[in-house]
Amino acid sequence: MTDPSREPRALTLRVNGVDHSLAAEPCATLLDVLRDGLGLTGTKKGCDMGACGACTVLVDDRRINACLTLAAMQEGREIVTIEGLADGEDLHPMQQAFIAHDALQCGYCTPGQILSAVGLLAEGRAVDLAQVAEQMSGNLCRCGAHPNILAAIAEVAGLRA
Amino acid sequence: MRAFDYLRAQTEGEALAAAGQDGAAFIAGGTDLMPLWKAGVAAPGLLIDIGRLPLAEVTARDGGLVFGATARLADIADHPEVRRRHPAIAQAIEASASGQVRNMATLGGALLQRTRCVYFRSGITPCEKLEPGSGCAAVAGENRLHAIFGGGPSCVATHASDLAVALVALDAQVRLRSLAGERVLPLTALYLPAGESPARETVLVPGEMIVAVEVPDAGGRSLYLKIRDRASFEFAVVSVAVALEVADGRVQSVRLAAGGVGTMPWRLRASEAALTGAEAGEAVFRAAAGLAADGAQPLAHNGFKIELLKRTVLRALVQAGDQT
Numbered sequence: 001m002t003d004p005s006r007e008p009r010a011l012t013l014r015v016n017g018v019d020h021s022l023a024a025e026p027c028a029t030l031l032d033v034l035r036d037g038l039g040l041t042g043t044k045k046g047c048d049m050g051a052c053g054a055c056t057v058l059v060d061d062r063r064i065n066a067c068l069t070l071a072a073m074q075e076g077r078e079i080v081t082i083e084g085l086a087d088g089e090d091l092h093p094m095q096q097a098f099i100a101h102d103a104l105q106c107g108y109c110t111p112g113q114i115l116s117a118v119g120l121l122a123e124g125r126a127v128d129l130a131q132v133a134e135q136m137s138g139n140l141c142r143c144g145a146h147p148n149i150l151a152a153i154a155e156v157a158g159l160r161a
Numbered sequence: 162m163r164a165f166d167y168l169r170a171q172t173e174g175e176a177l178a179a180a181g182q183d184g185a186a187f188i189a190g191g192t193d194l195m196p197l198w199k200a201g202v203a204a205p206g207l208l209i210d211i212g213r214l215p216l217a218e219v220t221a222r223d224g225g226l227v228f229g230a231t232a233r234l235a236d237i238a239d240h241p242e243v244r245r246r247h248p249a250i251a252q253a254i255e256a257s258a259s260g261q262v263r264n265m266a267t268l269g270g271a272l273l274q275r276t277r278c279v280y281f282r283s284g285i286t287p288c289e290k291l292e293p294g295s296g297c298a299a300v301a302g303e304n305r306l307h308a309i310f311g312g313g314p315s316c317v318a319t320h321a322s323d324l325a326v327a328l329v330a331l332d333a334q335v336r337l338r339s340l341a342g343e344r345v346l347p348l349t350a351l352y353l354p355a356g357e358s359p360a361r362e363t364v365l366v367p368g369e370m371i372v373a374v375e376v377p378d379a380g381g382r383s384l385y386l387k388i389r390d391r392a393s394f395e396f397a398v399v400s401v402a403v404a405l406e407v408a409d410g411r412v413q414s415v416r417l418a419a420g421g422v423g424t425m426p427w428r429l430r431a432s433e434a435a436l437t438g439a440e441a442g443e444a445v446f447r448a449a450a451g452l453a454a455d456g457a458q459p460l461a462h463n464g465f466k467i468e469l470l471k472r473t474v475l476r477a478l479v480q481a482g483d484q485t
Binding site for chain 1: 162164165166167169188190191192195196198199208210212235258259260261262264265392393394
């Protein structure tokens with residue numbers, strides 16, 4: 001027996017400046033639609049429970065956990081993923097800073113770390129190093145690159161590391 | 162995970178009408194409901210998205226603040242009048258969750274979030290909230306983080322919200338609406354004692370939603386102090402919200418509420434009574450803090466919360482006293 005609520009529905013998501021029309025189940029998360037529907041696998045699935053931050057994306061310039069929201073809830077919003085951060089071949093300053101400070105090891109958490117860092121700067125919350133550390137607590141790095149991540153953010157934010 | 166249907170409500174009336182259906186639930190931020198759904202603890206048949214309704218405003222009026230139910234926690238904490246009039250609200254939010262979650266989570270969802278009891282969150286019975294009549298695994302199990310106030314043999318789960326503790330201390334009122342009409346209650350009256358039916362946590366009836374929270378202005382100074390197992394992105398072991406007004410060296414008024422200790426945000430009335438009218442100073446603060454755990458019923462692993470609560474109350478009073 002088919003469950004009518006399982007039937008995919010038409011949905012338009014604006015991701016990295018481009019409108020994408022697709023079909024998704026009503027209960028599909030934004031994370032699953034980005035990865036499986038649009039093939040934008042830069043956004044990572046870590047815990048899928050809002051605890052690790054690997055799925056962080058920007059929605060209307062604010063960082064959110066893509067695993068905690070439904071794709072249907074984000075219709076009409078401006079969504080930015082790691083794929084949309086660089087300007088052609090020119091990396092975003094935060095991406096460059098992560099490379100310069102060796103702010104990663106395995107790299108799995110890195111897209112979420114970078115989006116969260118870009119978001120906290122856009123939100124005006126990078127007032128000092130302690131605040132940056134506090135504001136990054138929603139992004140875990142199991143390799144333990146946190147000191148280098150903070151150094152990278154501090155450089156872009158113009159804070160003394 | 163049970164599949165659900167989804168409706169983006171265009172009007173409040175549409176949302177309230179749809180909410181009367183069996184299995185319907187509201188969603189706005191999703192930060193609590195989505196993990197519960199993925200864990201199989203929540204199994205809604207229909208999610209009504211109220212995130213686009215005009216209920217997200219933070220309004221500063223003469224006499225008080227009004228928060229729409231879908232106001233984002235970050236927007237409440239950032240509002241200059243919230244920071245000026247009631248710092249405890251901003252501090253409680255900034256001590257909650259992560260930057261991402263604060264950008265998503267809404268006021269109404271924060272008040273209605275489910276407990277962090279690991280037995281409940283695992284979705285495994287016995288748990289009176291999951292299956293009434295099945296009993297409680299925490300009473301005789303691992304209960305370090307459970308309640309010392311308001312619990313009983315059926316449930317000892319704490320209420321997890323920081324913001325609710327600050328709002329209870331500030332005598333906030335909650336405005337509820339359904340197709341049948343509107344009612345306004347003290348926030349403390351939204352929550353039901355764990356008592357005999359822990360599965361029913363609030364007085365909300367099916368088809369009824371929180372539309373706003375109103376916080377009256379008050380003299381003096383408020384603050385929120387949170388003690389937790391790690392420095393950030395962690396729920397309270399014990400927290401205290403205090404609103405203190407001192408004039409001519411005496412306590413004009415004081416309101417105290419605690420988190421992490423009760424099945425709901427817990428007002429500390431005995432401490433308040435000992436402070437009101439007394440000389441504002443460490444000796445009086447210490448005596449009042451000593452009463453904070455009166456009536457506590459500790460379990461096997463959470464007896465430490467009694468002393469921790471007293472010390473947290475004392476520190477909160479001293480800090481608030483220094484600022485007034």
